[in-house]
Amino acid sequence: xxxxxxxxxxxxxxxxxxxxxxxxxxxxxxxxxxxxxxxxxxxxxxxxxxxxxxxxxxxxxxxxxxxxxxxxxxxxxxxxxxxxxxxxxxxxxxxxxxxxxxxxxxxxxxxxxxxxxxxxxxxxxxxxxxxxxxxxxxxxxxxxxxxxxxxxxxxxxxxxxxxxxxxxxxxxxxxxxxxxxxxxxxxxxxxxxxxxxxxxxxxxxxxxxxxxxxxxxxxxxxxxxxxxxxxxxxxxxxxxxxxxxxxxxxxxxxxxxxxxxxxxxxxxxxxxxxxxxxxxxxxxxxxxxxxxxxxxxxxxxxxxxxxxxxxxxxxxxxxxxxxxxxxxxxxxxxxxxxxxxxxxxxxxxxxxxxxxxxxxxxxxxxxxxxxxxxxxxxxxxxxxxxxxxxxxxxxxxxxxxxxxxxxxxxxxxxxxxxxxxxxxxxxxxxxxxxxxxxxxxxxxxxxxxxxxxxxxxxxxxxxxxxxxxxxxxxxxxxxxxxxxxxxxxxxxxxxxxxxxxxxxxxxxxxxxxxxxxxxxxxxxxxxxxxxxxxxxxxxxxxxxxxxxxxxxxx
RNA sequence: GCCCCUGUAGCUCAGUGGACAGAGCAGGAGCCUUCUAAGCUCUUGGUCGGGGGUUCGAAUCCCUCCGGGGGCGCCA
Numbered sequence: 001x002x003x004x005x006x007x008x009x010x011x012x013x014x015x016x017x018x019x020x021x022x023x024x025x026x027x028x029x030x031x032x033x034x035x036x037x038x039x040x041x042x043x044x045x046x047x048x049x050x051x052x053x054x055x056x057x058x059x060x061x062x063x064x065x066x067x068x069x070x071x072x073x074x075x076x077x078x079x080x081x082x083x084x085x086x087x088x089x090x091x092x093x094x095x096x097x098x099x100x101x102x103x104x105x106x107x108x109x110x111x112x113x114x115x116x117x118x119x120x121x122x123x124x125x126x127x128x129x130x131x132x133x134x135x136x137x138x139x140x141x142x143x144x145x146x147x148x149x150x151x152x153x154x155x156x157x158x159x160x161x162x163x164x165x166x167x168x169x170x171x172x173x174x175x176x177x178x179x180x181x182x183x184x185x186x187x188x189x190x191x192x193x194x195x196x197x198x199x200x201x202x203x204x205x206x207x208x209x210x211x212x213x214x215x216x217x218x219x220x221x222x223x224x225x226x227x228x229x230x231x232x233x234x235x236x237x238x239x240x241x242x243x244x245x246x247x248x249x250x251x252x253x254x255x256x257x258x259x260x261x262x263x264x265x266x267x268x269x270x271x272x273x274x275x276x277x278x279x280x281x282x283x284x285x286x287x288x289x290x291x292x293x294x295x296x297x298x299x300x301x302x303x304x305x306x307x308x309x310x311x312x313x314x315x316x317x318x319x320x321x322x323x324x325x326x327x328x329x330x331x332x333x334x335x336x337x338x339x340x341x342x343x344x345x346x347x348x349x350x351x352x353x354x355x356x357x358x359x360x361x362x363x364x365x366x367x368x369x370x371x372x373x374x375x376x377x378x379x380x381x382x383x384x385x386x387x388x389x390x391x392x393x394x395x396x397x398x399x400x401x402x403x404x405x406x407x408x409x410x411x412x413x414x415x416x417x418x419x420x421x422x423x424x425x426x427x428x429x430x431x432x433x434x435x436x437x438x439x440x441x442x443x444x445x446x447x448x449x450x451x452x453x454x455x456x457x458x459x460x461x462x463x464x465x466x467x468x469x470x471x472x473x474x475x476x477x478x479x480x481x482x483x484x485x486x487x488x489x490x491x492x493x494x495x496x497x498x499x500x501x502x503x504x505x506x507x508x509x510x511x512x513x514x515x516x517x518x519x520x521x522x523x524x525x526x527x528x529x530x531x532x533x534x535x536x537x538x539x540x541x542x543x544x545x546x547x548x549x550x551x552x553x554x
Numbered sequence: 555g556c557c558c559c560u561g562u563a564g565c566u567c568a569g570u571g572g573a574c575a576g577a578g579c580a581g582g583a584g585c586c587u588u589c590u591a592a593g594c595u596c597u598u599g600g601u602c603g604g605g606g607g608u609u610c611g612a613a614u615c616c617c618u619c620c621g622g623g624g625g626c627g628c629c630a
Contacts, residue, residue, distance in 0.1 A: 038573070047572065050610070060610075084573040085611075130630065172630055197629090288628055299557080299626090306628040313630050341558050342625045367559055368624065375565095409567065412559060414623060416566070421579095425592060428579055432592050440590070447589045499568060502577075513585090513594040554592060 003033040003044060005074055006090055010046045013070040023066040026055035035480075042079070042089035043476070049086040060086025097475040098463040104478050104534035105458065109541040112482035114157030121159045123324060124150045126335035127247070128165040131239040132176035134203055135246050137369045138337050140390035141415060144406040144547075145366055146335045147252045148494040151545045156489035161329070163256040165320060168236055169264055170313065175199065176239075177232040183208025184231065188216055203389075207238055246391040250399055251547045263319050269311060272319035272354070273304055281353040291318075296349035296358075318350040325356050333492070335364045335411075364492055366411045372418040397422040400548045404431040407546065408498040430502055431548065437505035438539040439554045440512055444532050448518050448525070455529035465527045470507070470514040474531060477507040478538045485545065501542040508535050 010031070018025035031048035049064035056063050064082040071080060076096035083089050104111050126146025129139050146162065154160045167173070179198035186192050187209045194200060211234055212219075219227055247254070263269055273289070276282045281292050287307035291314065294301050304315045324332050336343075344365075348358040371378040371388055378388060394402050401422040408430070409415055425432055448454075455461065466472070480500065488496040517528040543550045 032572095034572090036573075037569085037576085041573070045573085050572075053610075087573065167630065170630075175629095286628085290628095303628045308628085310628080312628060317630095338559070338624050340625085340630085343630090344558085365558075370623095413567075414560070418566090421566090429592080430578070433578090436590085436592055440593085444589055451589085495568085499577085502568095506577090509593055510595095512589085513591090516589065518589055554590070 002076075002092070002096075006044055006046060007031075007033045009072050009074050010048050010067055010088065012072055013067045014048060014052060017066040017070040020070065022069065023058065023063060024056045026052040026063075029055070036087070036089065041083060041087065042081070042091040044090040044092075046088045046090070047086075049082075049088060053086065064088050094464065094467070094472070097466070097472060097479070100475050100479045101463060101466075101530060101534045102458060104481075104537045105530055108537050109544050110155075111537050112485060112541065113155050114482075114486070116157065117159050118157040119153075119159075120330040121161075121328065122153055122331045122333060123161045123163055123327070123329040124153070124333045124335070125163045125165055125324075127243075127252070129243060130167045130172055130176075131236050131243065132172060132199065133201055133239060134242050135390040137371055137388060137390055137393055137417065138366070140250065140393065140402065141366050141369050141406045141411075142335045142337060143247060143250060143252045143390070144403050145364070145411055145494055147250075147547060148403075148407045148497070148545060149333070149335075149364075149489070149492060151547065152485055152489040152494055152497060155485050155541075155545060158489070161256060162254045163258055164254045165258045165260070166240070167260045167313070167316075169261040169316070170311070173232060173236070174228075177228055177235055179204055180208060180211065180235045181227055181231045184211045184216075184219070187212035188220070207235065210238070211235070242391070246389070246394070249391060249394045250403065258320070260316050260320070263316050263323065268319040268323055269316050272322045273315060275322070276304075276318065276350070276353055279353060279355065291346075291350065291353070293346045293349035293353070296352045298345040298349045302346050314346060314350070317347060318354070321347065321351055321361065322354055325351075325354070325360075330360065332361045333364060334361070335366060338365055338367045341365045362492070364411055367414045369406070369415045369417055372416060372421075374420040375418065378419070393417075393419070400435070401429070401431045403547055404434075404498065407494050410493065410495050430498075432554070433509075434501045434505045434539075434543065435548065435551050436554050437508045438536070438543060438550045439552065440508070441532055441536045441539060442552045444512075444517050445529070445536075448529055451518055453518050453522070453525050453529070455526050455533065458530060461526050461530050462523050463527055463530065465524050466531055468511075468515050470511040471528070471531060473507045474504075474511045474535055477504045478534055480504075481538055481541060497542060497545050501539075501546065504535075504538055504542065508539070511535075 010033070011029070014026065014029060017023040029048055029052040031046055031051045033044055033046045036042060036045040049060045049067060053060040053063050061082060064086045067088060068080055068082060076093050076099065077090060078093035079091040081089050124146055127135070127139055127143045129135055135143070150160050150162050175195065175198050178195050182192040182194045182198070183204050211231065215230065215234060219230060222230065273282065276291060281295065282304065283290050283292060288303045289305035290301045291304050292301050302314050303312050305311055321332070344363050348361060351361050352358045397419055405417055405422050406415065421428060484497060484500040488494055515528060517525060517532060519525050540550055
C-alpha cells in the first residue's frame, strides 16, 4: 500500500507543480519509490527529482523542493524531506505501525498473502532425477530451491503446480537394468560382470542383493533373456521408492509425477516430431532426423532420431514440453543443475519451433554443491557412484538445517555446504537463530499465561505505548514481509526470504533483550503481548515458506 | 576454442542503477539474583579481481584482460 500511495502523490505533485508554473513540465517521469538503504533517510524514498531534473531543466534539489510544495496529503505520513542529491524521503507515523501490528496479529501466518489465484498459473518442474539411483546433494539443492520457490509463488498469489518428471524409458534405463541384473546374479552366486558403460555405485550392490532376496526364485526360473523386464520394473520401483522417501524426509511434496514412458505410450513423442516436421523445422541427413534449432538461436542443429531409429533424449523432452503447454500453464519454470545448462538453447528453440513464446519457459540453473566436513572437502565421485546421498545429509544434519543451508544462498552461487557447521547448535547456525526467535515467542506467551496476564481485545490495547526503538523496529520489519515475498517470487530468488528471516529474527531478539513483556504495568504488558502476536505471525510465515519447523522450545 | 556461473571484510555470503558498501562467523571489549545468554551491545577489518567506457550517479550496465567452477555426444 505505501509505496504505491507515495508514488501516486509524487506523480500528482509533479503535474500540479508544472500546472502552477512552479516547474517546467518534465512530462512522464519514470521514477521509483523504494526503501532507502540507510535508516536515517526515512522509510521510503523517491528518486523522482533526480530523474526529472534534466527534462525540467532545474537542479534535482529544486525539483524535489517543488514536488514537496505540491505534495497532496498522504495518510500515516509523519515527515517529508529533501535530502542528498535530491531524494525525497518519507517517514511514516506511529499510526501506520498500529495498522501493521493489527494486520499481522489478527491475520496469522497468511496475513501478507496475496489473494489466491490472483496471478499466473505456474508449473514448477524440479528434481526430475532419473530413477536409477538415490538423489545426491545437488538434487537436494534443486529440490529445496524448487520447493521454497513454489511456496513463495503460492504465497504471492500464483496458482502453482509442482511436477517431477522421470525418464523411465531410453538407453539409460537399459544400462541401469543391465548393471542391476549383474549385481543380482552375483548375489545369487553366478559369474556376472557389470557392463563397462553401466552403473558402478555401491548402492547397486545393495539393491542387487535385495533383488536377489525378493525375486531370486522367480528370476532363476526364467531364461536369461527374460530377466531384463523383471529387473527393470523392480529397479525402477526401488529407485522411485528411495527418491520418494528422501523427498518426504526433506518435506518436498509434488502435485504430479510425470513418466516419460507414458509420453511414448500415448504417441506424444511421434506427435511432437510430426508437429516440428509440419512446421518445417526438421530435415534428414546422415541417416538421422535433425531439428533445425539453429533457426532459433541454437549453436548447432540437434538430432531427434538417431541413425538406428532411436529417439535421442531431446525428442521426448520436446514432447514433454508440448504436453506442458497444452495443459494451459501461463508459465513453466524448470529447475536444472549446472551440468544441464548447455541444454537450454535447444529446448528453448524447440518450444519456439512448436509455436510457443520461449519466454514462457524459464530455466533456473542451480550451481554445484561442494560438501565439506569441518572445512575439509568430502570427496565424491559420481562416476564411481560414490557420493553422499541427499538422504544421508538429511539424516545427519536434519531436514531443517539441510533445507536452510541449501536455500540460503543464491542459486547462481556455488554452494559450500559444511556438514559439521550445519549440525552445530550454536551462534554460527542461522537456522537456530530463526527458530529460537519463534521459541521465544512461545515461551513469552506461556510465561504470560502462567502469570495470568492476558492481552485482551486488540481494540482495548493502547498501542501508542509501543515507543521503544526496538518495538518500532519489529513492526518495521514485519511490514516488509509482503514485499519481500513478492520480490523473492518475482525474481525467482528464494534465498531472499532466508535473509529476511534473519533480519526479522534479529529485530525480535533485540526487542526481547531490551523490552520486558510481562511487567508491572498491565497496559504495557498487553500492548507488548500484541506485538509478540504480530511477531509470531511473521515468524510462522517465514518458517512456513522455508519449510522449516517452528519449535515450541529449543 | 566456444557457452554458462562466479570473483565484495581473515572465512561463508547478501546487495545487480542511487545517497558514507552490509550481515553472520572469526578477532577485541562488555551485558545473566529479572519472560530461554542458541541472545544483546560496542569494536577491529574492504583498491567491491585489474583496466577502459555508458550515466547526474556503477559492486550493479557495456567492452576487455586475469583467476576459480561447470558444460560443450546420434549420453540424460
